[in-house]
Amino acid sequence: MTVDVAGLARRLDVAQTSGIETTSIEADCRLDVAGAYRVQDHLVDLRRARGESVVGVKLGFTSKAKMAQMGVSDVIVGRLTDAMQIADDGVTDLSRYIHPKVEPEVAYRISRDVDIDDPSLDILAHIDAMAAALEVIDSRYLNFSFTYADVVADNTSAAGFAVGEWTPLGDAGDRAVTLRAGDVETTGSTAAILDDPVNALHALADMCRRHRIELRAGHIVLAGAATAAIPLDDGDVTCAVDRIGTVGFHAT
Ligand code: OOG
DSSP: OOOOHHHHHHHHHHHHHHHHOOOOOTTTOOOHHHHHHHHHHHHHHHHHTTTTEEEEEEOOOOOOHHHHTTTSSSSSEEEEEEGOOOOEEEOGGGGGSSSOOOEEEEEEEEEEETTTTTTTOOOOGGEEEEEEEEEEEOOBGGGOOOOOHHHHHGGEEEEEEEEEEEEOOOOTTTTTTEEETTTTEEEEEEBBBSSHHHHHHHHHHHHHHTTTTOOOOEEEOEEEEEOEEOOOOOOEEEETTTTEEEEEEOOO
């Protein structure tokens, strides 16, 4: 049976724009990972048709705990659009989301276009800065319940993000991370991101080559969560990454 890529993208787009969750695609049809990335492409095209532009990419499942939970050994890549960006110190409206959660992250900035097919590609030579970041994930699936292919198709739950002030690229390997959202505080280390967020950049380059995802000058890369996600409610949210910086927003 052929997969209706455009139809699946519309189903996820309607869930996002209406705020009414959908059920697992894989419960209805067999979707392989390559097909799931094609659904994601279509989904992003629907956003582009509404005037949004792609400003970066995000990685997911970069923490060993999350990979184990999902029973997978590969990261996932999704696209970030300008409409998802929350200004540092800005405000995000909770009515935009279904059941949002927030994660503390490290962001990287791509300094020049990347030739993803270059066999001697050195992705680090294309990165010039890093920053503390927050990501809002908001699965379009009921109860955040999905398979690996499902979440790839759903643009890896990407829904919102904020990036702090950029600092020159340095070693981000093992830095303390603190996330505060309302009364909840969690702490972790950037080492939870594939032992070192730099490893996430290598994994990103590989996934972008395999699934034909562009990396352009100025793009923001979110390297994946440094702690478990926590539910996003009304209130202030901040992320501090030791010796990199801080970022925050207010959810209302
Ligand atoms: C998928 C996105 C997970 C991460 O950093 O692991 C993610 C989800 O759990 O909804 O962004």
